[in-house]
Amino acid sequence: xERRDSAMSEKPMHFHPxxxxxxxxxxxxxxxDDFLLAYRGSEWLGLAPHIEEDIAFSSISQDTMxxxxxxxxxxxxxxxxxxDELAHARPASARRNAVLLERPNGPGxxxxxxxxxxxxxxxRHYFYTQAKRVRLESLTKSTYAPLAxxxxxxxxxxxxHLLHWHTWFVQLTNAxxxxxxxxxxxxxxxxxxxxxxxxxxxxxxxMVRWGLIDxxxxxxxxxxxxxxxxxxxxxxxxxxxxxxxHGNGRNGEHTPDLDxxxxxLSEVYRAVPHAVW
Amino acid sequence: xxxxxxxxxxxxxxxxxxxxxxIEAGEKIEADDWxxxxxxxxxxxxxxxxxxxxxxxALPEKEWVPKAPSxxxxxxxxxxxxxxxxxxxxxxxxxxxxxxxxxxTREEIIEDLLNERLKFHNVFHxxxxxxADAGLIGWLVDGAAIMTQTNMLDASYGPYARALKRICAEExxxxxxxxxxxxxxxxxxxxxxxxxxxxxxxxxxxxxxxxGPPTADTTGTSKQDITIKYRIRTKTNEQLRQxxxxxxxxxxxxxxxxxxxxTMHFDKEKGRWIYRQPDWERFKEIIRNKGPKSQERLELRxxxxxxxxxxxxxxxxxxxxx
Numbered sequence: 001x002e003r004r005d006s007a008m009s010e011k012p013m014h015f016h017p018x019x020x021x022x023x024x025x026x027x028x029x030x031x032x033d034d035f036l037l038a039y040r041g042s043e044w045l046g047l048a049p050h051i052e053e054d055i056a057f058s059s060i061s062q063d064t065m066x067x068x069x070x071x072x073x074x075x076x077x078x079x080x081x082x083x084d085e086l087a088h089a090r091p092a093s094a095r096r097n098a099v100l101l102e103r104p105n106g107p108g109x110x111x112x113x114x115x116x117x118x119x120x121x122x123x124r125h126y127f128y129t130q131a132k133r134v135r136l137e138s139l140t141k142s143t144y145a146p147l148a149x150x151x152x153x154x155x156x157x158x159x160x161h162l163l164h165w166h167t168w169f170v171q172l173t174n175a176x177x178x179x180x181x182x183x184x185x186x187x188x189x190x191x192x193x194x195x196x197x198x199x200x201x202x203x204x205x206x207m208v209r210w211g212l213i214d215x216x217x218x219x220x221x222x223x224x225x226x227x228x229x230x231x232x233x234x235x236x237x238x239x240x241x242x243x244x245x246h247g248n249g250r251n252g253e254h255t256p257d258l259d260x261x262x263x264x265l266s267e268v269y270r271a272v273p274h275a276v277w
Numbered sequence: 278x279x280x281x282x283x284x285x286x287x288x289x290x291x292x293x294x295x296x297x298x299x300i301e302a303g304e305k306i307e308a309d310d311w312x313x314x315x316x317x318x319x320x321x322x323x324x325x326x327x328x329x330x331x332x333x334x335a336l337p338e339k340e341w342v343p344k345a346p347s348x349x350x351x352x353x354x355x356x357x358x359x360x361x362x363x364x365x366x367x368x369x370x371x372x373x374x375x376x377x378x379x380x381x382t383r384e385e386i387i388e389d390l391l392n393e394r395l396k397f398h399n400v401f402h403x404x405x406x407x408x409a410d411a412g413l414i415g416w417l418v419d420g421a422a423i424m425t426q427t428n429m430l431d432a433s434y435g436p437y438a439r440a441l442k443r444i445c446a447e448e449x450x451x452x453x454x455x456x457x458x459x460x461x462x463x464x465x466x467x468x469x470x471x472x473x474x475x476x477x478x479x480x481x482x483x484x485x486x487x488x489g490p491p492t493a494d495t496t497g498t499s500k501q502d503i504t505i506k507y508r509i510r511t512k513t514n515e516q517l518r519q520x521x522x523x524x525x526x527x528x529x530x531x532x533x534x535x536x537x538x539x540t541m542h543f544d545k546e547k548g549r550w551i552y553r554q555p556d557w558e559r560f561k562e563i564i565r566n567k568g569p570k571s572q573e574r575l576e577l578r579x580x581x582x583x584x585x586x587x588x589x590x591x592x593x594x595x596x597x598x599x
Contacts, residue, residue, distance in 0.1 A: 042342045045358060046335045047581035049588040051369065055362045062355040069348040084347045106584075111340055112573075113580055118588050172591050179591035268346035268408045272468045277346035277408075277461055 013077040015144050015210075022206035023144055024080060025096065026213060029201065029250060030135075031071035032097035035087055037128060038065035039261055040101065040121075043110035049118060056164060060125075063157045070150050077146065088266040092258045096201065099249040100124060100193035102258040119179075119186035122172060126165035127190050127227065131197050133158050134222040135213070143211035166230060173234040184236065191239035193246055198223060201250025300508045305435035308374040316507050319500065320434055321375050323509065328368035329390045330398035335361050336574045337401060341411035353454050357415065360451065364444045371436045391579050393566050402568025403483045409462055409469075409476035415455020417480065420525060421487045423448045424517050433508040463532040470533075477529070478537045485555040486563070488521065489514040495557045522550040 015023045041061030048054040072083035080086060103124070106117035136158060139151035173183040198220045200207055208215050231238055247253030268277070292311050299306065306312055335358045342358060345351040373383045389395035400418055405411060426445050432438040462473040491514055493499035504510045512520070522543075529536060538553045566572065 039343050042355060045339045045342055046332070046362075046578065047584075049585040049592075051332065051362060051366045055359060055366060058355060058359040058362065062352060062359060065348070065351055065355060069352065072348065087348055088346075108580075110343075111577070114577070115580065115584055118585055171595055172588070175591035175594050177590075177594075178587045179594075182587065264343050267344045268341075271346075271408075272466055275346075275466050275469055277350055277458075277465075 013074075013146060015078070019206070019210035019212070020078070022203050022210055023147075023212055024075065024078060025201065025203040026207050027071050027075050027078075027147070028096040029098075031068050031075065031086070032095050032249075033101055033128075033132075033197070034064045034068035034071065035265075036095075036097045036101040036258070036261065037125070038062075038068060039265055040103075040105055041125075043105055043114070044116065044121065045110075047110075047114055047116060060161050060164065063161065067154050067157075070154070074146055074150060084269070088269040092254045092262060093252050095249065095252070095254060095258060095262075097249050097258075098193070098196040098199075099244070099246040099253070099255060099258075100190065100196055101128065102249070102255060102261055103193065103246070104257050117182075117186065119172065119182040120189060122165060122168045123183065123186040123190045125161075126169040126230075127194055128197060129158065129162050129165050130226045131194075131219075131223045133162060134219055134226060137222075138214040138219060139212075142213060147212070169230060170233050173236065183234075187236070187239050192243045195242040196244045196247070196249055198242065199244070199248060199250050201248065204250075300433040303431075304433075305438065306433055307435050315503070317375055317378075319503050319507065320437065320509070321372055321379075323500065323504065324368055324372040324375065324437055325386050325389075325395055326397065328365050328372055329386065329395060330401060331361050331365035331368060333390070333397040333401045333574060333578075335365075336577060337403070337405040337414060337570070338411055340405065341408060344408065345411075346408060350458065353457075354411065354415075357451050357454050360447045364440075364447070367440050367443065371440050374436065387582075391575065391582060393575070396564055396566065398487075399489075399560060399563045399568070400483050400487045401574070402563045402566070402571040403480065404569050406479075407472050407476060408458075409472040410479065412455050412458030412462060412473075413476045413480050415451050416459045417455070417484055417525060418487070419448050419451040419455055421484060421521055423452060424521055424524075425488065428512050428517060429510045431508075432510070437509075459532070463534070473532075474534055477534050481537050482555040482559075484521070485518065485552070486557075486560045488518040490557055490560065491515040491518075495560075519549050522552070526550065 014020075038061045041057060041064060044054075044061075045058055046054060048057050068087065069083060072086045075081070075086055076083045101124075103120075105121055106115050108114040108116065133155070136151045136155045140148050140155065142148045142151065169183075172179045173187075174180070198216065200213070200216045200219075204216050207213050213219070228238065246255050293313055296306070296311065296313060296316075306316075338354060338358050338361075342351070342354050345354045369383050369386060372386060376382065376385075386395065390397065400421075405414060423445060426441050426448065430438060430441050430445065432441065459473065462469045489501070490499065493502075499514075501510070501513055505513070526536065526541065526543075541550070541552050543549070544551050562568065563571070566575065
């Protein structure tokens with residue numbers, strides 16, 4: 001796990017007291033988004049379409065889990081509790097991830113009969129990675145310097161993730177027959193919840209006021225501009241408008257799939273209270 | 278015509294003689310070099326099995342990747358399992374080159390695995406029901422793998438020897454990753470210590486079986502004589518098992534763990550470890566894919582293979598068009 005400089009984590013970090021609530025809220029969104037998507041990615045382990053993909057995908061999921069860990073560390077530095085506790089012990093109602101990222105990979109379980117949908121996985125990862133890149137670009141100019149630093153670090157890895165998912169997206173959508181049909185349906189499914197990724201939630205205006213991140217509208221516009229060329233490449237209609245079919249996770253609305261995911265993610269953590277692992 | 282056939286036959290014998298001289302002199306054989314069929318077939322079986330074992334080996338740990346109890350452990354086990362997949366890929370490439378003259382491809386290796394024509398290592402058929410099992414796999418199964426692979430680091434087949442060099446370097450990190458999990462449990466709460474002891478009880482017999490039976494008498498066949506003849510490996514199964522005991526038994530005891538074999542001790546006069554043989558009848562069942570988790574893990578991969586059929590089709594359509 002990537003740790004921030006020890007000099008930084010020794011003393012609790014501070015932001016302006018009136019802006020701290022908005023900062024914490026934003027960090028939870030960032031941390032929970034990556035934590036949940038890294039989990040969905042890790043469920044694919046050993047099940048990807050070919051071995052090269054298994055290796056690349058697990059590398060991406062590992063990076064993404066590392067990004068979540070960096071954000072949880074920022075929260076720990078702000079005195080919100082230990083990073084592990086924040087990652088493992090918060091109930092679904094306290095989670096701020098977009099619902100799209102908690103959606104299952106498909107029917108079945110990661111250890112039994114996983115009838116996972118590669119098309120949905122490709123589209124979800126591609127869309128999310130574009131939104132994440134736009135968000136990170138904005139975060140590098142954040143008034144909270146430790147966040148700006150972390151964003152700059154993550155940006156470096158994201159270039160490769162984006163290239164990876166873009167390649168899959170174009171290749172499969174441009175392939176004839178079943179592949180295109182499946183991809184078209186996956187695009188609709190992802191779009192139906194994608195507004196949940198783009199929103200900054202109820203405290204979004206405060207985040208902007210404190211200079212933590214750009215306005216939701218700007219981020220959305222930039223994400224659409226980033227996705228548009230790929231749609232031209234595959235000759236598909238733009239899937240607007242984006243929705244929040246399964247709820248707004250930024251405001252704590254979640255599906256039972258999140259409860260299930262959290263139970264798995266924290267099964268050992270909770271097994272022996274106060275143990276060191 | 279008859280004279281020509283005699284010449285060809287003689288020439289093959291000469292080639293064989295020259296080949297044996299080369300490997301006995303410690304020279305490396307490369308993919309495009311002439312090699313006897315027995316050597317090629319032995320290597321294909323060995324390396325393909327090694328490759329699919331790395332791939333199947335990810336599955337016992339897969340369960341514990343999301344469940345790892347801290348962010349640090351989650352990242353550690355993710356990296357570890359990814360490495361194992363990487364080893365599988367590296368070895369598939371080595372096997373692919375050897376198979377090319379026989380007109381076989383890498384896809385067939387995977388299909389052979391799913392159709393149960395190609396078996397994977399006996400140790401990966403066992404259950405891993407707790408986090409301590411995940412730690413134990415990293416520490417002792419990877420520790421055992423380092424021993425068998427180090428035994429082939431000087432293999433006469435150059436591409437395999439080079440792949441093993443890289444794999445062994447990474448396995449050392451895996452053993453450290455496993456050892457770190459084990460140490461935390463051994464120094465932990467009563468529940469954690471119990472979890473660890475139970476995992477060792479579960480895995481002990483599998484660790485003995487890991488190195489294979491001492492002689493061909495046990496299972497009817499053994500590749501160890503052929504692989505030693507062709508200088509692919511140097512030590513026998515039993516020598517490797519004894520090396521494993523020498524390295525790990527004192528460490529296991531030092532952690533306060535009990536080995537589930539009261540006869541286990543080092544006989545100074547004989548200069549070797551005395552231990553109770555595992556149930557080799559059970560071993561025979563396991564290598565026929567009748568182990569506790571054999572079918573469940575194969576089924577996991579079969580489901581994924583079926584589920585992703587459309588992706589393979591799409592990719593081949595793209596390749597043909599391109």
